[in-house]
Amino acid sequence: MSAKTLTASRSADAALSCPLWLARLLPFTRWWPMVNRGTLRADFMAGLTGAVVVLPQGVAFATIAGMPPEYGLYAGMIPAIIAALFGSSWHLVSGPTTAASIVLFSVLSPHAEPGSAQYVSLALTLTFLVGIIQLAMGLARMGTLVNFISHSVVTGFTAGAAILIATNQVKHFFGLEIARGSSFSDTWSALFSQLDQVQPGVTAVALLTLLLGIAVKQFLPKWPYMIVAMLGGSVAAAALSAWQGLQLSTVGALPASLPPLSAPALDGESIRAVASGVVAVTLLALTEAVSIARALAARSGQHVDGNQEFIGQGMSNIAGAFFSGYVATGSFNRSGVNYAAGAKTPLAAMMAGFFLLLVVLLVAPWARFLPNAAMAGILFLVAWGLIDFKEIAHTVKTNRSEFAIMAATFAATLFLTLEEAIIIGVLMSLSLYLARTSKPQVHVRAPNPHNRKRKFTDAAHAPQCPQLRFVRIDGSLFFGATAHVREKLAAQDLAQPEQKHVAIIAHGINFIDMAGAEVLASEAQRRRRAGGGLYLIGAKDRVQEQLAENGALKAIDGANLFDSKTDAIAEIYRHLNRDVCRTCSARVFRECMPTQVEPASHPHPFIPAGAQP
Structure with missing residues (x-):
């Protein structure tokens, strides 16, 4: 680093070290140390x-x-x-x-x-x-x-x-x-x-x-x-x-006087x-x-x-x-x-x-x-x-x-x-900005059978559980985005009507307003009536607070909020239809094969705790 660059850097550091209250009262104290x-x-x-x-x-x-x-x-x-x-x-x-x-x-x-x-x-x-x-x-x-x-x-x-x-x-x-x-x-x-x-x-x-x-x-x-x-x-x-x-x-002669x-x-x-x-x-x-x-x-x-x-x-x-x-x-x-x-x-x-x-x-x-x-x-x-x-x-x-x-x-x-x-x-x-934020990403996800750690991938490239669907939402759920989210979930239901249980991977949700909370509450109630349920995985603390403030947490049920996919799968599996599980060939989760023991050399068909979707 040259001496000139070093001097400028030190001057900038000195400017930034100015107390905030002094910089607000006398803003020139922030840049004055830069003068040389x-x-x-x-x-x-x-x-x-x-x-x-x-x-x-x-x-x-x-x-x-x-x-x-x-x-x-x-x-x-x-x-x-x-x-x-x-x-x-x-x-x-x-x-x-x-x-x-x-x-x-x-x-x-x-x-x-x-x-x-x-x-x-x-x-x-x-x-x-x-x-x-x-x-x-x-x-x-x-x-x-x-x-x-x-x-x-x-x-x-x-x-x-x-x-x-x-x-x-x-x-x-x-x-x-x-x-x-x-x-x-x-x-x-x-x-x-x-x-x-x-x-x-x-x-x-x-x-x-x-x-x-x-x-x-x-x-x-x-x-x-x-x-x-x-x-x-x-x-x-x-x-x-x-x-x-x-x-x-020319510009012309100007008056020689102070203001x-x-x-x-x-x-x-x-x-x-x-x-x-x-x-x-x-x-x-x-x-x-x-x-x-x-x-x-x-x-x-x-x-x-x-x-x-x-x-x-x-x-x-x-x-x-x-x-x-x-x-x-x-x-x-x-x-x-x-x-x-x-x-x-x-x-x-x-x-x-x-x-x-x-x-x-x-x-x-x-x-x-x-x-x-x-x-x-x-x-x-x-x-x-x-x-x-x-x-x-x-x-x-x-x-x-x-x-x-x-x-x-x-x-x-x-x-x-x-x-x-x-x-x-x-x-x-x-x-x-509104056009972008009003259409948050709503993707169906599933464990990748070709990945050693079974990280989640697009569901189009991996088998799905016929009863449980994982949906990742990236974006805020506010009044301008609710229609888009409803349409996406409805389209997924038409494609897979037997997936009455839906687990929303909520890491990417940063904000939920009253309209967004109502959407999740109505989805939870509708799926419960149909014999399924709505679950949230990895919801931020602030998002959970917003759900509680808007009255949606009661409809979703606090027991349906999970910190990890491992915990969520273990609990949701208990509510799945066993008759469907017996005839299922996907075998997506560990719980699907409770009596089988796989060789240690093969990756276990189970999503480990903390795996990123």
């Missing part, structure tokens, strides 16, 4: 890159939201620092986003003129209320809601969002006039209908930036390839301007004005943030605590309402850049917020020299890196159902809203 000279350098470069990248985006997002341009920058400062301190993701960077900006505009525009003082005041109020709800959900431990977002949903959502990132930069990459806020299909339709209007100089700068970033990343991995690429693109634009007189659009203190208006009228959109904005912001956090965590091998992420997002928006920000959530652009730039800890996101403060003060006026084409090239590179081609190919080869979920989420991300895409993916995942 190597991570500081990586986080510094990632934070600097992220601060530069957010300049044009912040202005654009604020414009979409109907806010003054500087508010898009303010929303990426303090909220990003607070979310990194109190969240759980190592790479998530909070700030303004396209989706949150669009929803904010749709909620507030009917109540105030966009850009006006009243509009800004309502935006601060909405941001504050969203933060309060997010914080409350986190403290109420509702972060488990994100467990319903499957890995396939995250992969499809990430790929779709990556395409959207590139799509939003098409107009800057090719120098075209495309209406702001155009959909995925409208943007690409506009591109193909305006191919004759593509500006070669703009495209050359964007392409040079993209290729330079790829080259530096490939051949000089220790260099900050995004910053190098942006500088290269700026120099190329300046050269074209001097040589050909070509003037490329002023602010306060949300909490009067009844303001709260009523924004109340209709608070829940929608909250759910969108949480869905976007946690989805991005999980997507990046899947890449880095990190675990994301949904509850802590809710808390971090809530506190960031509460803080944003007092520092002239508007609704902030996980930013795909900034988080993707942060991860791609090599960030190691949340310190990178904090540095990005601090650097943005400095950039706005010192560098903002110089943004007029940064061409939008160069920024588009960088974001094309980021978008490509977010698509997990290896995972997509693996899913295509191994699981068609999961691929269908991935593809549907991907398509919905492109053609619907981001929150609708997540909802569609989650609903499809739940449907697949």
